[in-house]
Amino acid sequence: MSFKDQIAFVRQHIRRNRLRVFMTVLAATMGTAFLIVLASVGFGLHKTIKDEVLSNQMVTxxxxxxxxxxxxxxxxxxxxxxxxxxxxxxxxxxxxxxxxxxxxxxxxxxxxxxxxxxxxxxxxxxxxxxxxxxxxxxxxxxxxxxxxxxxxxxxxxxxxxxxxxxxxxxxxxxxxxxxxxxxxxxxxxxxxxxxxxxxxxxxxxxxxxxxxxxxxxxxxxxxxxxxxxxxxxxxxxxxxxxxxxxxxKLENVKSVTGALKDDGYSVYSVSEEIEQLDVFFLALKAGLVFVGTIAILIASIGIFNTMTMAVTERTREIGVMKALGAGPKLIQRLFIMESAWIGIVGTVIAVLISYGVSMVANAVLPVIVTAALGEDGADLGVTFSVIPWQLVLIASAISLGVAMISGWRPARKATKTDVIGALRHEL
Structure with a gap:
């Protein structure tokens, strides 16, 4: 079976169960979007405080x-x-x-x-x-x-x-x-x-x-x-x-600072403060990503159930494919491709939603906060949400990885289907 035929096979079965697949994609989207938006708050706070430090003094x-x-x-x-x-x-x-x-x-x-x-x-x-x-x-x-x-x-x-x-x-x-x-x-x-x-x-x-x-x-x-x-x-x-x-140059501040310390001087540079901030916020962002990953793991239950039902419903088809010479690797690949499709679509939609939520948060939250504080027109100078490309890659990798892992077990089950029993399976 060519790769094109494999894609057509996956699309055919997705169309057959549109509502179930839609709800599974929706769960994956919500989990991934939650991860990105939650972690973006850590990136936003990091950027705000770092910019504040850099604006107060010369970085070199x-x-x-x-x-x-x-x-x-x-x-x-x-x-x-x-x-x-x-x-x-x-x-x-x-x-x-x-x-x-x-x-x-x-x-x-x-x-x-x-x-x-x-x-x-x-x-x-x-x-x-x-x-x-x-x-x-x-x-x-x-x-x-x-x-x-x-x-x-x-x-x-x-x-x-x-x-x-x-x-x-x-x-x-x-x-x-x-x-x-x-x-x-x-x-x-x-x-x-x-x-x-x-x-x-x-x-x-x-x-x-x-x-x-x-x-x-x-x-x-x-x-x-x-x-x-x-x-x-x-x-x-x-x-x-x-x-x-x-x-x-800024990248040379650390080496000069170290040389001055070696000469017995007490020194302070903005690079040391930034390093401390980076370590703290790295731990904070890792914690937020971990919490967001839990939401994706919850969504993976839906993917697992969807793929398990897909294997059960297609028992006869699996038997026919095996009778025609399809190997276990091909059958496993077809089901993993389907679970990967759910993860990819959910991730793409989640990224678009996350950027929209981030833009709205940065536009609306300052207005709400200033109104609550009674400081009309005041510029808080706070960025509430930032979504760097690194966060998108991390969230996408987690989402796609969890989706494929969730579909791996049902796919393995499909490869062990007995041909004779599958052909006797009623539609």
């Missing part, structure tokens, strides 16, 4: 922590394989102030190398990077810190903040005098660039970014307005180090 950034981070050590890091840039920022420790057109603010400031900052991906919303020590870059929220302390306001009102454009303005920098009668030296700093705003609404950047060549001069200026340290007491540090290593 490795933060380095150590009690002693010197310029010599950071220079050594620059020579490591796959390292694109090493930014060694020094955060100003003592209290300092900025003044601009009568507005003042307490300062949070960094000393940094703008050449390395530019290479690392430091982005400006306006202006350019400093070219001279007297030029600076300010964070997007710098103006919000500048207030007019001399302004008259009503009770409960806040002091006015600086509203004019900052680019091109000169801000005066000075330290808080800690020694009686001392007057701090003032440094005029021209704002030539404004840093791009952070990606999240809640993040705030009010820093002043200065050229690290200003450090020695300002440290001397601080010493002039600070009291002499007591004997045997270590003076407070002028800056706190903050070192970020920037890798050329």
């Amino acid at each position: 950034q490795v933060e380095v922590y150590s009690e002693e981070l010197t310029d010599a050590k950071t220079d050594a890091m620059k020579k490591m394989d796959h390292v694109k840039a090493v930014v060694h920022r020094k955060q100003l420790a003592p209290t300092a102030f900025a003044e601009l057109d009568g507005y003042t603010a307490g300062l949070n400031a960094y000393f940094t190398d703008f050449g390395e900052e530019a290479t690392s991906g430091f982005k400006l919303a306006e202006g350019r990077f400093p070219e001279k020590p007297g030029e600076v870059v300010v964070g997007s929220g710098f103006a919000e810190q500048l207030i007019d302390e001399k302004a008259t306001v009503k009770e409960g009102e806040e002091l006015p903040t600086y509203k004019e454009a900052l680019l091109g303005k000169t801000v005066t920098f000075k330290f808080e005098p800690l020694k009686e009668g001392a007057v701090s030296e003032e440094w005029p700093l021209k704002i030539v660039g404004i840093k791009e705003a952070p990606g999240k609404d809640w993040a705030f950047d009010g820093y002043l970014y200065m050229d690290d060549r200003l450090m020695p001069e300002m440290e001397k200026g601080l010493a002039a307005v600070s009291p002499e340290p007591e004997e045997g007491v270590e003076p407070d540090g002028f800056t706190y180090p903050q070192v970020n290593v920037y890798v050329d």
Whole structure:
């Protein structure tokens, strides 16, 4: 019997029992669709949290922590394989102030190398990077810190903040005098660039970014307005180090992180956080697939019953086929093909239904949740369901495999049918 004749044989018997086959296909469809939709929730949550982690920081950034981070050590890091840039920022420790057109603010400031900052991906919303020590870059929220302390306001009102454009303005920098009668030296700093705003609404950047060549001069200026340290007491540090290593590609972050750990540094990179997330969600998704597989196994009972009844009803036909020379392998193949057909049709329909349910869930659930929370128009930033092609392949393999296994036992039973007894079997 040719393969074409085998297909025709299977189709003929499917048409003969349309309702029973339809109900069996429906059960297989529901089981497979349940598996895909259930597992898609795990994929959706994984994508949502992973995107959140990646959007909060640069994916190629490795933060380095150590009690002693010197310029010599950071220079050594620059020579490591796959390292694109090493930014060694020094955060100003003592209290300092900025003044601009009568507005003042307490300062949070960094000393940094703008050449390395530019290479690392430091982005400006306006202006350019400093070219001279007297030029600076300010964070997007710098103006919000500048207030007019001399302004008259009503009770409960806040002091006015600086509203004019900052680019091109000169801000005066000075330290808080800690020694009686001392007057701090003032440094005029021209704002030539404004840093791009952070990606999240809640993040705030009010820093002043200065050229690290200003450090020695300002440290001397601080010493002039600070009291002499007591004997045997270590003076407070002028800056706190903050070192970020920037890798050329995401796939190389893990190797650079490992090399830094081997050198004795404490490090953190987004790759480590993502690895932990991947392990957790791999276990979650495997659990969801397992639970969904139970639904397919329940559907397999229907396939087994359908195929068992098909063998019983076709006992005479099986006898005729054997009498005409059909071998056990051919008879077994015919029934397994029929059970496989049920699995294939059920899987295809289930995949289409699953994608539809996923699209509806991602469109409707955010609306329902925001309405329940009373946050009209708010973007939750949550993907409730994602169906990757890997999930479709896994679900299809499970569904088709279970269908064929369910039909294997009845098919084996058909091969053992006695020819004489089958020919005597009444229709």
